[in-house]
């Protein structure tokens with residue numbers, strides 16, 4: 001599955017409000033909101049082949065960190081060319097960036113929403129950071145040793161890893177006025 005395709009297919013279905021006083025129906029549920037934040041963050045990635053996004057959420061349902069895959073600060077995309085075969089040596093993964101970007105002291109007990117299954121290096125960082133639950137959209141290389149290793153480590157460390165099942169497969173974002181007809 002291609003994250004770009006996924007983004008393109010997203011369209012959030014709203015339902016009409018039966019009365020002025022009634023609570024709006026069809027509102028975005030928390031889990032879809034968090035994963036959509038990860039999907040949106042992925043759109044910031046300059047990797048031409050694969051854009052990954054991650055969103056960390058605390059137990060109060062507050063977003064405390066967001067990240068996407070990118071070259072380290074100071075390592076320009078022109079010098080550290082994305083077309084090089086060994087780009088993996090340089091790129092910072094979305095999960096690691098989300099943890100490093102945290103706006104709280106620590107992310108102990110938090111959930112991680114990420115568009116791809118975490119690799120072994122990110123699994124180590126996730127475990128050490130105290131994140132407890134991971135929701136991912138898809139595992140591109142389940143048979144690769146790095147992903148088998150990450151699964152083993154996460155399981156041993158008691159981090160739950162769940163494939164994300166959205167309530168809404170599609171969310172449409174319109175950045176131009178009028179917004180939401182109000």
Ligand SMILES: Nc1ccn([C@H]2C[C@H](O)[C@@H](COP(=O)(O)O)O2)c(=O)n1
Pocket residue numbers: 047050051052068069070091092093094095116117118119122140
């Ligand atoms: N969980 C993941 C998986 C991959 N990435 C990034 C790293 C690269 O920029 C890109 C492609 O990875 P590959 O398919 O070559 O392993 O995706 C990430 O940030 N998080």
Ligand SMILES: [Zn+2]
Pocket residue numbers: 093094095118119120121122123
């Ligand atoms: Zn990784």
